[in-house]
Amino acid sequence: MTTALQAQIDAYVDQHMERFIGMLGDLCAIPSVAAQGQGIEPCAQAVANLLSDAGLAVSIMPTAGNPVVYATANGTSDTTILCYNHYDVQPAEPFELWHTDPFRLHRHHNTLTARGVADDKGELVSRIAAIMATKHVLGELPVGMKFLIEGEEEIASPNLEPFIKAHRDLLQADACVWEFGAHNADGHPVSYLGLRGICYLELSVQTANIDTHSGIAGSILPNAAWRLVWALNTLKDRDERIQLPDFYANVVPASPRDMELLAALPDSDEEMQELFGNTSFLQGAKGVELRRREIFEPTCTICGIGAGYQGAGQKTVLPAQAMAKVDFRLVPNQRPDQVIAQLRAHLDANGFQDIQIRLVGAGRPSRTDPDDAVVEHLVAAAHDVYGRAPHLWPMSGGSGPGYLFAEEIGVPIISLGVGYSGARIHAPNENIRISDFRNGIRYMAALMTRMGNQA
Amino acid sequence: MTTALQAQIDAYVDQHMERFIGMLGDLCAIPSVAAQGQGIEPCAQAVANLLSDAGLAVSIMPTAGNPVVYATANGTSDTTILCYNHYDVQPAEPFELWHTDPFRLHRHHNTLTARGVADDKGELVSRIAAIMATKHVLGELPVGMKFLIEGEEEIASPNLEPFIKAHRDLLQADACVWEFGAHNADGHPVSYLGLRGICYLELSVQTANIDTHSGIAGSILPNAAWRLVWALNTLKDRDERIQLPDFYANVVPASPRDMELLAALPDSDEEMQELFGNTSFLQGAKGVELRRREIFEPTCTICGIGAGYQGAGQKTVLPAQAMAKVDFRLVPNQRPDQVIAQLRAHLDANGFQDIQIRLVGAGRPSRTDPDDAVVEHLVAAAHDVYGRAPHLWPMSGGSGPGYLFAEEIGVPIISLGVGYSGARIHAPNENIRISDFRNGIRYMAALMTRMGNQA
Numbered sequence: 001m002t003t004a005l006q007a008q009i010d011a012y013v014d015q016h017m018e019r020f021i022g023m024l025g026d027l028c029a030i031p032s033v034a035a036q037g038q039g040i041e042p043c044a045q046a047v048a049n050l051l052s053d054a055g056l057a058v059s060i061m062p063t064a065g066n067p068v069v070y071a072t073a074n075g076t077s078d079t080t081i082l083c084y085n086h087y088d089v090q091p092a093e094p095f096e097l098w099h100t101d102p103f104r105l106h107r108h109h110n111t112l113t114a115r116g117v118a119d120d121k122g123e124l125v126s127r128i129a130a131i132m133a134t135k136h137v138l139g140e141l142p143v144g145m146k147f148l149i150e151g152e153e154e155i156a157s158p159n160l161e162p163f164i165k166a167h168r169d170l171l172q173a174d175a176c177v178w179e180f181g182a183h184n185a186d187g188h189p190v191s192y193l194g195l196r197g198i199c200y201l202e203l204s205v206q207t208a209n210i211d212t213h214s215g216i217a218g219s220i221l222p223n224a225a226w227r228l229v230w231a232l233n234t235l236k237d238r239d240e241r242i243q244l245p246d247f248y249a250n251v252v253p254a255s256p257r258d259m260e261l262l263a264a265l266p267d268s269d270e271e272m273q274e275l276f277g278n279t280s281f282l283q284g285a286k287g288v289e290l291r292r293r294e295i296f297e298p299t300c301t302i303c304g305i306g307a308g309y310q311g312a313g314q315k316t317v318l319p320a321q322a323m324a325k326v327d328f329r330l331v332p333n334q335r336p337d338q339v340i341a342q343l344r345a346h347l348d349a350n351g352f353q354d355i356q357i358r359l360v361g362a363g364r365p366s367r368t369d370p371d372d373a374v375v376e377h378l379v380a381a382a383h384d385v386y387g388r389a390p391h392l393w394p395m396s397g398g399s400g401p402g403y404l405f406a407e408e409i410g411v412p413i414i415s416l417g418v419g420y421s422g423a424r425i426h427a428p429n430e431n432i433r434i435s436d437f438r439n440g441i442r443y444m445a446a447l448m449t450r451m452g453n454q455a
Numbered sequence: 456m457t458t459a460l461q462a463q464i465d466a467y468v469d470q471h472m473e474r475f476i477g478m479l480g481d482l483c484a485i486p487s488v489a490a491q492g493q494g495i496e497p498c499a500q501a502v503a504n505l506l507s508d509a510g511l512a513v514s515i516m517p518t519a520g521n522p523v524v525y526a527t528a529n530g531t532s533d534t535t536i537l538c539y540n541h542y543d544v545q546p547a548e549p550f551e552l553w554h555t556d557p558f559r560l561h562r563h564h565n566t567l568t569a570r571g572v573a574d575d576k577g578e579l580v581s582r583i584a585a586i587m588a589t590k591h592v593l594g595e596l597p598v599g600m601k602f603l604i605e606g607e608e609e610i611a612s613p614n615l616e617p618f619i620k621a622h623r624d625l626l627q628a629d630a631c632v633w634e635f636g637a638h639n640a641d642g643h644p645v646s647y648l649g650l651r652g653i654c655y656l657e658l659s660v661q662t663a664n665i666d667t668h669s670g671i672a673g674s675i676l677p678n679a680a681w682r683l684v685w686a687l688n689t690l691k692d693r694d695e696r697i698q699l700p701d702f703y704a705n706v707v708p709a710s711p712r713d714m715e716l717l718a719a720l721p722d723s724d725e726e727m728q729e730l731f732g733n734t735s736f737l738q739g740a741k742g743v744e745l746r747r748r749e750i751f752e753p754t755c756t757i758c759g760i761g762a763g764y765q766g767a768g769q770k771t772v773l774p775a776q777a778m779a780k781v782d783f784r785l786v787p788n789q790r791p792d793q794v795i796a797q798l799r800a801h802l803d804a805n806g807f808q809d810i811q812i813r814l815v816g817a818g819r820p821s822r823t824d825p826d827d828a829v830v831e832h833l834v835a836a837a838h839d840v841y842g843r844a845p846h847l848w849p850m851s852g853g854s855g856p857g858y859l860f861a862e863e864i865g866v867p868i869i870s871l872g873v874g875y876s877g878a879r880i881h882a883p884n885e886n887i888r889i890s891d892f893r894n895g896i897r898y899m900a901a902l903m904t905r906m907g908n909q910a
Contacts, residue, residue, distance in 0.1 A: 196670065198670075198771075200769045200771065208731040209732030210731065212731065214754070214756040214758055214782045214784070215651065215653075215784060215851070215853030216749070216852045218852070219695075219749055219752040219753075220736045220737055220748050222737060223756060225757035225760050226691065226757055229688055230693055232684045233688035236681065238685055238806070240674075275665075276664055276667065276672075276676060277663055277664030282674070282676065282677060285675060290675060293674045294671070294674055294675050295674075297674040299673030299674050301669040301673040301678060301771075302678060302680035302684065303669055303680075303763050303770060303771060303772050304763035304764035304772070305760055305763065305765075305777070306760065306761050307759060307760050308757065308780065309759035310759045310761035310780070313816075314611065314655045314782075314815045315780070316758060316854075317758050318756055318758070319758070320731075322760070323765070324680075325770070327771055329669070329670060329673050329674070360768060360769045361768075397670045398668070398671065399670055399771075
């Protein structure tokens with residue numbers, strides 16, 4: 001984009017920063033906690049008002065759960081950007097760990113703190129602010145804009161798939177800007193070109209009606225904890241190789257292009273080691289190989305396990321029930337339904353017909369081609385704003401409903417925004433940096449301008 | 456014992472049953488909960504008063520914890536019986552599951568309900584009542600009597616070993632009557648001629664400073680839950696064989712005499728299956744072999760395991776810490792210190808140097824020779840009172856400090872008393888049957904008479 005255009009956008013953003021922070025403060029003051037059924041309607045309405053004030057046509061559309069806020073605006077080009085965001089937030093508990101009221105935006109030096117300020121209200125406001133800036137400077141929007149803003153992201157989007165399937169026509173676009181975007185500690189923008197899939201299961205076993213005295217029954221009754229330990233042990237060996245039949249059959253390994261992207265990323269091994277207090281990573285991986293493993297290796301994680309007595313001291317009980325939460329992260333082209341079938345077959349083949357499997361949540365993996373034109377625009381926009389290319393991860397280790405957009409709408413997904421590595425999303429003292437908030441607005445405006453060929 | 460003598464004792468017992476129940480009610484009204492530091496001094500004093508009223512010389516002796524009530528009485532023979540009992544009780548919680556006030560003796564038909572009525576106040580009162588009855592009928596006691604009544608049995612007797620070691624001379628006796636005695640549902644007396652040992656350990660592992668997002672770290676960071684599952688899996692195979700080196704080296708198998716005793720016991724397989732809701736026992740054992748396994752096989756029981764998220768739904772966390780409570784039951788001549796050394800060596804040899812072992816509680820196994828003269832007296836006394844031999848188990852599956860008496864004093868241990876299979880000890884609505892209480896008094900009186908050669 002021309003220096004002159006950038007300067008005009010920057011001037012508008014800088015003149016209106018207090019207004020944008022005020023918009024964000026108003027949204028954060030509404031405790032729209034989906035898990036607790038709070039503040040949903042008022043927040044949907046407040047979001048609709050902000051979009052309407054920015055000149056978009058807005059509908060609040062019902063679902064079987066919380067409503068979706070849908071908005072559109074025309075642009076001067078045929079290109080359309082779809083923004084996926086959400087207006088619900090995680091619960092603020094535990095309140096006692098917050099240094100300030102979680103539902104009142106607190107400003108301190110370069111930091112804005114509140115529940116939802118990063119995830120996802122700051123992202124949403126930054127995009128509305130970018131629309132306001134771009135429209136002001138160019139007179140009209142360079143691209144068409146669409147928003148799908150759901151109210152159930154923090155409770156695993158139970159109604160998103162039917163909504164997307166029912167409204168494919170409304171959601172057609174050339175690019176989907178994902179809900180979040182990151183910066184590293186130095187303010188360097190970071191983008192993820194995809195998401196791993198997830199298959200989150202609860203495994204459980206019951207071996208008797210009641211817990212028993214371990215002295216009386218230890219030699220004669222089956223023990224649910226032992227059954228579960230033995231069963232889990234068969235799922236993954238100590239070299240981290242997952243033992244389900246054909247688990248790796250559909251895995252697409254990292255391509256040479258992926259490895260090139262990974263090699264271009266800075267090493268953060270030491271930073272991570274310091275954070276976690278570890279002396280080494282699994283398999284002794286480091287550098288590029290560590291980053292490859294981080295996103296291209298599927299996982300089988302025990303997220304939780306519980307049976308019997310876990311209190312202080314001694315209780316001599318033989319547990320009748322045991323439970324584990326197991327989270328498989330999936331890479332292209334693995335599918336959750338296949339993993340569940342493989343797991344059932346594996347358990348049965350190993351004599352563990354007694355282990356029950358319950359699906360808690362699932363989503364397929366999705367990727368964006370790093371050589372897609374949309375990614376080129378993203379890189380160009382980063383150069384406009386940050387003077388350098390973003391750190392491009394070929395995929396994120398995390399998961400999300402990106403596959404619904406990729407599969408149902410066929411739109412490439414990119415990420416940019418206002419977050420950073422210290423944002424504490426889902427945790428007490430969630431925050432963003434005002435400098436990242438400003439840059440996130442400028443980055444979105446630059447992307448719109450680049451994609452509308454107004455550069 | 457002569458029918459005439461038995462009739463005199465029975466007459467005394469029947470005339471004084473209301474008084475004995477009153478004595479028991481007074482003790483049960485004192486909430487002597489060692490775990491909560493309640494009612495200890497008043498209960499020790501009340502027990503001392505009961506013993507003193509029955510003509511014994513009583514001392515309340517200090518320990519590093521709760522005091523021991525020690526009492527003696529001379530008899531007309533050189534024979535002495537030592538009773539091991541305790542005046543402390545388990546906590547009554549959860550209160551809401553009690554049908555009546557746990558600290559007020561509730562009488563209903565043949566049942567007396569209160570915390571501690573079975574474990575161990577009913578046993579204690581029955582022995583005092585037997586002394587009263589025997590003395591009344593014979594004029595003097597036929598045997599010397601000693602009581603060691605501790606106040607910390609329900610918190611694992613932390614000060615019993617030093618007390619016994621310091622007072623070996625005071626505790627010399629020809630037989631030790633253990634704190635509890637049982638009846639089956641039909642009122643048939645049941646005795647256990649020994650106790651398994653126990654080695655109760657907490658195994659734990661920490662793999663990082665903090666829990667991590669399973670999407671970010673699932674492929675690269677060690678997982679404490681996985682480490683613990685893999686380590687536990689190596690301890691026992693799915694055929695129930697414990698894998699520690701030399702674990703079975705010192706095991707003394709059941710002798711032909713033990714097998715004879717086991718064969719003489721009634722089958723309770725179906726009753727147990729009904730209680731636990733199981734279709735089969737481990738290894739398909741039944742009958743005599745089930746009973747042999749129940750007490751003569753050492754165990755490795757996972758009493759509890761915990762790591763990560765155990766709540767409802769999905770939390771995608773990679774746990775940094777994991778913990779398991781593991782209870783080894785030991786048979787002669789296994790020792791807890793050897794098991795700990797074997798476990799450490801085994802874990803180290805299998806690459807689990809990161810698994811920490813913490814000793815929670817331990818005790819050695821102990822046995823009484825089934826052909827000891829004391830057991831002959833016990834059987835004869837059962838014939839006097841019940842008209843039949845007791846069910847004699849060569850050992851109990853449970854554990855306790857019997858080894859201290861066996862090793863330090865060299866006294867054979869027998870059990871008889873007032874409990875029954877439905878007594879709910881340690882649980883809400885703890886109870887005894889008045890008929891068993893009466894028979895327990897008569898049984899103790901008969902044993903004293905038999906051992907004093909007054910039969």
